[in-house]
Amino acid sequence: MATRAEVAKLAGVSASTVSYALNGDRSIKEETRKRVLKAVAQLNYRPNFAAGALAGGKSKTLALLSPSGEFGIALIALEYINGASAAARDRGYHLVIWPSQESELAEIQTFAESGMISGVILMEIQFKDERVDYLKKAKVPFAMIGRTEKPGKDSYVDRDFIGATELGIDYLDSLGHKKIAFLTTDRAVGVDTRFSSALVEAAKKKKMIAKKIQVVNEASSGRDAFIEFHKKYPDFTAVVSLNDIATLGFISGANEYGVKIPKDLSIVALDTPQNHIEMSWPPLTTVNLPAFEMGAKASNILIDQIEQRENKQNQALLAGELVIRGTTAKARKSI
Amino acid sequence: MATRAEVAKLAGVSASTVSYALNGDRSIKEETRKRVLKAVAQLNYRPNFAAGALAGGKSKTLALLSPSGEFGIALIALEYINGASAAARDRGYHLVIWPSQESELAEIQTFAESGMISGVILMEIQFKDERVDYLKKAKVPFAMIGRTEKPGKDSYVDRDFIGATELGIDYLDSLGHKKIAFLTTDRAVGVDTRFSSALVEAAKKKKMIAKKIQVVNEASSGRDAFIEFHKKYPDFTAVVSLNDIATLGFISGANEYGVKIPKDLSIVALDTPQNHIEMSWPPLTTVNLPAFEMGAKASNILIDQIEQRENKQNQALLAGELVIRGTTAKARKSI
DNA sequence: GAGTTTTATCGACACGCGTCGACAAGTAGT
DNA sequence: ACTACTTGTCGACGCGTGTCGATAAAACTC
Incomplete structure (x- = not known):
């Protein structure tokens, strides 16, 4: 591997000039810089990682x-x-x-x-x-x-919890859904509550009824949630899910009980990474998480x-x- | 951060002795080594990564x-x-x-x-x-x-494709399954065929009938596969899946058509990472992939x-x- | 006990780069 | 024309480690 010295020699400048030409910490004549860059390209030079870190204290x-x-x-x-x-x-x-x-x-x-x-x-x-x-x-x-x-x-x-929930809720609203449930993992006050409180707010704005269903981060819990939903809220038409894995279980539950998605029931998932979407059938409508x-x-x-x-x-x-x-x-x- | 020199001083030895004591490339008196290690612990010394890489040419x-x-x-x-x-x-x-x-x-x-x-x-x-x-x-x-x-x-x-498939097949055999289908993504000869040919071999050993169903790596394809399976092989009692994502779609399909798992149909997944198992309902029987x-x-x-x-x-x-x-x-x- | 090998330690140097201070040449202000 | 900067370049040094050669002490050999 070429070193700074070799580049310097080829370009006809000193080693430090090469450094400055590359890092731009000092003014360098444009023509010189070009000569250096040319030499760099020619030798396929790349600064030694370890040396840089040692000298500069920056490991990058x-x-x-x-x-x-x-x-x-x-x-x-x-x-x-x-x-x-x-x-x-x-x-x-x-x-x-x-x-x-x-x-x-x-x-x-x-x-x-x-x-x-x-x-x-x-x-x-x-x-x-x-x-x-x-x-x-x-x-x-x-x-x-x-x-x-x-x-x-x-x-x-x-x-942006507020923005994300509003996207989902507004869309459901535009489809005529007025009674919805949402799946969430929040138990105590904590990170998860940011989502659910944003959702409650967004639903209120649209004058929807929004009921909370507690889940944990497991497919089986999502299935249980469906059973609960089915029993308690037979007239609800949509569900917003804040937990990706439970969502999959929820859909399984719906399939099992013969509830047709999306004809009988709409689902919007708010916190689902791209990779999970491909795992559900039918494919999930989501407010995607720009991970x-x-x-x-x-x-x-x-x-x-x-x-x-x-x-x-x-x-x-x-x-x-x-x-x-x-x-x-x-x-x-x-x- | 402490340097090698400081450790050397505290231990009352030279810098190079510290090196050798730590790396063990030369013989060091046991007592000296102990003194060095003590100093290292005391100063919470850790060799500078960049310096090591620079001097030794090993970036680790x-x-x-x-x-x-x-x-x-x-x-x-x-x-x-x-x-x-x-x-x-x-x-x-x-x-x-x-x-x-x-x-x-x-x-x-x-x-x-x-x-x-x-x-x-x-x-x-x-x-x-x-x-x-x-x-x-x-x-x-x-x-x-x-x-x-x-x-x-x-x-x-x-x-170990052969070992993994045999585990799955032998288990199905022990449950009395004799007619099975398997889901695979192999099209041309390639990496995927290792699994399917191992499976065909294992099934032959147990005198099972094993039919192949082609899928691609998508949930929807798994669902299609179920429909195909349901139509073509109504008397088959088990499925071995070699593709994790299609498996989930396959199960969705079964739910949808009212085929009960595992009562009516058994499924063993052979190539499913741990993280996917938690996403299916019922939980998948697998030959786990020790990723x-x-x-x-x-x-x-x-x-x-x-x-x-x-x-x-x-x-x-x-x-x-x-x-x-x-x-x-x-x-x-x-x- | 003189000669030889082994063991334990030290000092010195190189690795390749960032950066500081020095300096020559040029520019601007008076 | 003199000072006061600015621009562009160079040489030198240090970062902290691995490792080689040298050396002194200890351990063998006959």
């Missing part, structure tokens, strides 16, 4: 902390990872996946100090999240996908922060778009 | 090439990533996710040469895979999850290779285990 590597649950990384994480990884690459950074237990939190700091890592992306943020507190104390730059109860000035990317974009945005925000562009926006909310597929239709005339 | 970083399909990283990839990442960490390595287009293949080589990457893990291996050819030519160490038609001495981890272990094994094989432990086994086949859940029961008495 981001860590994505993934709380490894029972099944490891959560499904949705895939698209975050994809987005974050692609955006990082576009800016000359790398993304390493860091399956983390809580016990390993201290390790992150050590690695950050050892130059391995420039910043951290966190997912599955809790209302109160000790990881956030820790990283702040340790002065490791970080960005969240999701947000804590009071994010303050911390960097984050999150869903790829969220991951990408998280990377960009984090890199801005690392590079000290403090003027830049470091918080973002993304709503997603309504994508009409096969689980919604006009409300059947109410009984 | 693995790249996992993920062919970014339509939806980015494939679902199953998650567990591979988890496993590979965890195993890498245990051996002091890092795993970066590399969303790759074919066009970027050359980039990998450059990065490998620039010291950024020590080796590559490949997934979604094709029978003929140009990436494999490229990496071999470029002399970048690599390991495959899956394998090419003729892997030769290349490192790989793959499923985490496969990822971990791939890391370990690759690291062995990078560190030149050539004596070690560099190919492995994993069968998985039969996990009985809710989609299998004794065969209904045949008509």
Whole structure:
């Protein structure tokens, strides 16, 4: 592999000039720069990663902390990872996946100090999240996908819950649905309640009746939810789901009981990653979760922060778009 | 962050002695080593990553090439990533996710040469895979999850197709199923045919009738498959599925047509990642795909290779285990 | 006990880059 | 014409580690 010195020789300049020509930290005559770039291309030169990190103290590597649950990384994480990884690459950074237990939190700091890592992306943020507190104390730059109860000035990317629910509700309203139920996992006050309270608000605006059905993140729970729904709200015509896996179970339940989707019952899913949509039949109408974009945005925000562009926006909310597929239709005339 | 020099001073030895004490490349008096380790612990010293890479030419970083399909990283990839990442960490390595287009293949080589990457893990291996050819030519160490038609001495981890299908078939046999269908995506000769031909063999051994139903990797295709199955093979009592997503559609179809699972029809899925199981109702009986272990094994094989432990086994086949859940029961008495 | 090998340690250097200070040449202001 | 900047370039140094050669001490050999 070519080194800086070789490029310098070929271009007839000094080694440091090559550096400046490439990084643009000092003014360089345009003609010289061109000569350098030509030499770079000719030799297929690429700055040595380790040397750069050593000399400059910048590793250009981001860590994505993934709380490894029972099944490891959560499904949705895939698209975050994809987005974050692609955006990082576009800016000359790398993304390493860091399956983390809580016990390993201290390790992150050590690695950050050892130059391995420039910043951290966190997912599955809790209302109160000790990881956030820790990283702040340790002065490791970080960005969240999701947000804590009071994010303050911390960097984050999150869903625009209000926008997303309104997209779904307004669409159901336009189809004539007036009595709906919604599936949610929220138990106590926490991250999940952001969605359900936004939904209640949106429904109220449209003068809909919206009843809550509690689920957990399992297909079987979705099926139970259908049974509950079927019994308690026989005259309801639509369901909004805030949990992707339960949705699939819910549809199974409907199939099982002979309730036709979308003729008898419409379903809109609000928090379903792209990859899950292909797994349902009929294909789900969703307000899609722009997970790829969220991951990408998280990377960009984090890199801005690392590079000290403090003027830049470091918080973002993304709503997603309504994508009409096969689980919604006009409300059947109410009984 | 503490440096090697500080550790040396505290331990009362030279800097190089610290190196040798930690890396064990030269003999060190046991007492000295202990003193060094104590100092290391005391200062919470961790060798600077970049410096190590620069001096030693070893970056201790693995790249996992993920062919970014339509939806980015494939679902199953998650567990591979988890496993590979965890195993890498245990051996002091890092795993970066590399969303790759074919066009970027050359980039990998450059990065490998620039010291950024020590080796590559490949997934979604094709029978003929140009990436494999490229990496071999470029002399970048690599390991495959899956394998090419003729892997030769290349490192790989793959499923034990024969073992996995036999587990599934033998179980169905023990339940009295004698006429089965199987869902598969194989069209031409390729990776997918490994599974179906193993299945045909296993069925023959048990004197079962096994009919093939062609699907593609979509839920709707699985539903179509059910309809085909229902019409063509009304007296068949079991289905083996080799495609996870189609399986879910197949079950939807069964629900829709009032065919009760497992009473009327048993289903065994052979290639279903853990994360998909939770999405079906009833819960799927599977021969589980040990994806985490496969990822971990791939890391370990690759690291062995990078560190030149050539004596070690560099190919492995994993069968998985039969996990009985809710989609299998004794065969209904045949008509 | 002289010669030889082994063990344990040290000092020095190289890896390739970022960046600071120096300096020559050019430009602007008076 | 003198000073005061600015622009463009270079040489030198340091980042923290791996590792080679040298050396002193210890352990064998006959």
